[in-house]
Amino acid sequence: MSRPIAEDDLHAFVDGALAPARRAEVEAFLEKNPEIANRFGRFAEHRVELRSALAPIAAEPIPPQLNLAHLIAARRPARWAKWSSMIAACLLLLIGGAGGWLLRGDGAAGGVGIEALADEAAYAYAVFGTDRARAVEIPAADGPMLARWMENRLRRRVTMPDLARRGFRLMGGRVVATRNGPAGLLMYDDARGLRIAILMRPMIAQDRSARMAFHRQGDVVGFTWADRGMGYGLMGTASAGLLHPLADEARRQFQSKARA
Structure with a gap:
């Protein structure tokens, strides 16, 4: 068997x-x-x-200083420690670059506006929305800690919308890297296990204010908008008819807290 x-x-x-x-x-x-x-x-x-x-x-060819024969010849502990640090740095660069490419989106190359935000939100959902083990890094139970983390990285006040009336509870969130700087990612789910994500980040140079618009990237669909220099994207794999009211409610709460 x-x-x-x-x-x-x-x-x-x-x-x-x-x-x-x-x-x-x-x-x-x-x-x-x-x-x-x-x-x-x-x-x-x-x-x-x-x-x-x-x-x-x-x-790319291996740099001469990282050639295996060269490293073997440099057997003294001090020299080996030096090369170990260089190798570790190279690996960190590769890993960091890979994360950026995964979240870049096809249309985000060089983009900073609402289309780039839509790509970033869709890719973030595709990576974390399907992760059953670690969809969030900080759970909703530690909401104040999550809010402080996001505010420190985004340098903006952060609101975590309450979508319970629409049937979705806050699971938690994390800070993610995008081509346009750090972004906050909030994850929600309903009683059936259906998930949606809200990504937010400052809009750098354009679309600091933008009307709500529909976006689709493969199986991931959602709505983006920008208000007072902050951009928002609500994404999921549900129908646009389900996601639009959720986006409207999230936007209402974001605007209400911004005016407070």
């Missing part, structure tokens, strides 16, 4: 690291579980995007 399909099997399936027999078992499992198949299908898409984004860096 084969062992049950575990999370490690699913990630190895996305990475193409399974033996043929086990791969066939995972494929059969995914056929019977379309929700899980859809989630890990998105992981596979992100993996392809990440590899594509880092391909130019990977193709």
Whole structure:
């Protein structure tokens, strides 16, 4: 009897690291579980995007000072510590660059306006809205801490809309990186487990005030707007008819707190 399909099997399936027999078992499992198949299908898409984004860096020649023969020759502890720091710095740059590329959006290259905000919000939802383990970094129970974190990074007052009357509870949030600086990301869900996300950040050079507009990026849809120099994007995979009233209510609360 084969062992049950575990999370490690699913990630190895996305990475193409399974033996043929086990791969066939995972494929059969995914056929019977379309929700899980859809989630890990998105992981596979992100993996392809990440590899594509880092391909130019990977193709560059290794700097002479990081050549393996050179590192082996420098065996003295002090020298090794120096090169270790350089290698760690390179890895951090690669990881940071990868995160930026994942959240950049196809239309965000060089963009700072509402279209760039829409791309950033859609990609943030695609990454964190489907994460069943760590959708948020700080839970709603620690709301004051979350608000302080966002306000410190955005340098703006932050409002966390109450959408309970619309059937959605605040799960929590985090601060995410975008091409246009830090942004706050709030995650909500309803009784069925349907999730929506609100991304907010200062508008740098344009669209400091913008009317609400509909956006679609693949399966992710939502509405964006800007008011008093802050931009907002409410995104999810629900219908526009469900999301529009939520966006209207969130905007009303943001404007009410801004005038207070």
